Amino acid sequence: MIERPSLDKHLDSRTFRDFYYLKEELVDFCRKNGLPVSGGKIEIAERIAYFLDTGKVMPAKTGKRTAAEISEITEDAKIEADFVCSERHRAFFKEHIGKAFSFNVAFQKWLKANAGKTYREAITAYDQILEDKKKGKTVIDKQFEYNTYIRDFFANNPGKTLEEAIKCWNYKKRLPGHNHYEPLDLAALES
Structure with a gap:
């Protein structure tokens, strides 16, 4: 069996991509080599691979999104572009779905991908997502x-x-x- 190589700046990106590293190992590598540590595991891995290939630092993605504000959330209101999960949204969904409501990953993705649809459609989508999860139909990122x-x-x-x-x-x-x-x-x- 081939041993997993330690993650250092002398590793080539192809070998790096062939092995599994924990996010904390990736962040540690970034800190030691002056790379940005922000973002998810996939983004950080891309940044490291770029560094291993070129020796250059790929900047972190920037641009903080601001949530569009709607005055009142109703079932007929439209989901805003650049949807951000807020306490107002959580309160709305708990009122209409129940106290067990949570912003699971699949539902957050649905909300962000369906700007312009109604909150009524979001409630229906949430129920479908839970059904799919029970049946094992969900995809893990x-x-x-x-x-x-x-x-x-x-x-x-x-x-x-x-x-x-x-x-x-x-x-x-x-x-x-x-x-x-x-x-x-x-x-x-x-x-």
Whole structure:
């Protein structure tokens, strides 16, 4: 098995992309090499790969968005462009959906992608998102590779434990290439 190389400025970007690194490792690398540390894991990884390829610092994305204000949120009001989750919005959705309401990632994405639709449509979309989640139809974003791996591990190995899933994940992330679950990963349980 190829050992995961340590993340340093002498690593080439292709090798860097072939291995899994925690966000805290990426942030630590950025701090040591004068790179911006803001943004999500994917953005930071892109910044590091660019640095490894060119030796240059890619600036962090800037531009703070300001939320458009509507005077009153009603079911017939239109979702504003550049939607920002606020306490006013949370109160509205709790009133119309229930106390268990939360701004889950899928719903936040829906709101941001559907400016101009009504809040009534948002309520319907929220219910559909919860149904899809119950049926396992939701997609986990790329930066949550661990969550995706664990979900896929259990889908393929219903009798296994979380401890076994984590052992296989730790084995997988040390390998070059993708970090998706494969039945071959069960080799980690034999050692």
